[in-house]
């Protein structure tokens with residue numbers, strides 16, 4: 001165990017050539033070389049930043065995503081979208097109180113829909129309300145969300161019986177393969193239709209601050225399929241991990257009235273009667289600690305992608321021959337009792353200790369490390385912290401009766417199995 005952990009940590013610490021094997025973690029214990037064709041179709045190895053091998057393609061597409069979507073300048077350009085998103089979320093919760101009084105609200109329903117809208121604005125320029133797809137007809141926003149996000153996340157949870165009987169892996173699982181092929185086909189059809197609509201705008205020289213226009217102009221070396229996958233990558237990555245972190249943080253705050261009050265006092269002492277904004281985040285250490293503590297306890301990507309040694313190397317004192325695949329597991333690291341006192345307790349105070357550098361986003365290894373560390377951490381932090389701060393500033397949160405026990409998780413990103421239901425009361 002100790003040996004495995006050392007290799008895990010050393011793997012992250014060392015800037016070393018490796019490659020990603022699969023985008024979806026449920027497939028991460030299997031080399032893509034052994035995946036049936038249909039599963040490779042879904043993960044589309046070699047088409048996205050997150051799943052491509054470390055080579056010239058990866059360097060190019062990472063440059064694109066940083067320049068247009070996730071880098072500091074791009075994040076400044078998308079600021080208006082984030083502000084609108086937070087304002088909409090607050091408006092929706094107020095509308096819930098107005099219409100339903102003290103009936104519990106489903107946090108996820110409100111948050112996820114707005115987050116998806118933000119991802120669409122960043123990638124295709126607007127929160128698309130409907131699109132005409134040749135193969136599927138006219139689709140509503142709800143149907144687009146289903147095809148681009150929900151169905152694909154769900155299929156990643158499907159049980160493939162062959163995983164329980166590895167020696168029977170040679171038998172094809174036609175049902176699963178057909179399902180995955182169908183989902184991939186639908187996803188590609190929707191992305192193609194959206195790109196087509198955007199291309200019309202590009203030729204009519206309507207300038208838009210979005211990834212699709214940028215890729216159509218700057219990504220001449222990319223195929224249509226690669227452009228579709230790069231856009232979809234931002235949509236799917238933006239829509240889940242930030243939501244999972246925000247939901248768990250709100251669950252813990254709604255459960256712990258004292259800690260919620262402490263956060264409220266901090267926000268009020270800095271913002272007073274103003275609404276919290278991104279500029280204020282650097283003055284709110286407790287809010288930041290809430291974010292990091294949630295990432296530590298509910299790490300959204302606990303099992304990232306396999307690494308593959310391109311060349312012989314030495315890591316943490318171990319000789320790793322070329323061709324070795326290394327499975328990395330973050331579970332142990334963020335919940336390690338040797339590293340953290342009472343690791344099962346949600347306690348933001350642990351990050352207020354002077355030994356943690358406030359500017360270090362990698363206090364835990366929730367965002368990975370080294371060359372392949374998460375590129376979206378700034379966006380995740382800006383959205384989650386501003387939303388959590390604002391929601392506590394606007395409302396008092398209390399869990400619905402029986403909700404406290406709902407701590408089961410599901411899926412590849414540690415999502416709360418039962419969406420959080422809370423009773424909210426406007427503070428003013």
Ligand code: HEM
Pocket residue numbers: 049050051062065070233234235237238241242245295299300301304305365366367368369370371372373374375376377379380
């Ligand atoms: C709380 C939220 C998030 C967490 C915990 C998280 C975590 C991670 C982890 C663990 C990795 C793999 C790192 C490794 O293998 O060493 C990763 C990669 C990546 N993430 Fe995130 N992520 C989050 C949000 C986002 C968002 C909002 C985006 C933006 C769309 C994003 C985009 C990416 C990309 C593009 C990569 C691939 C980087 C590369 O391979 O060079 N992430 N993320």
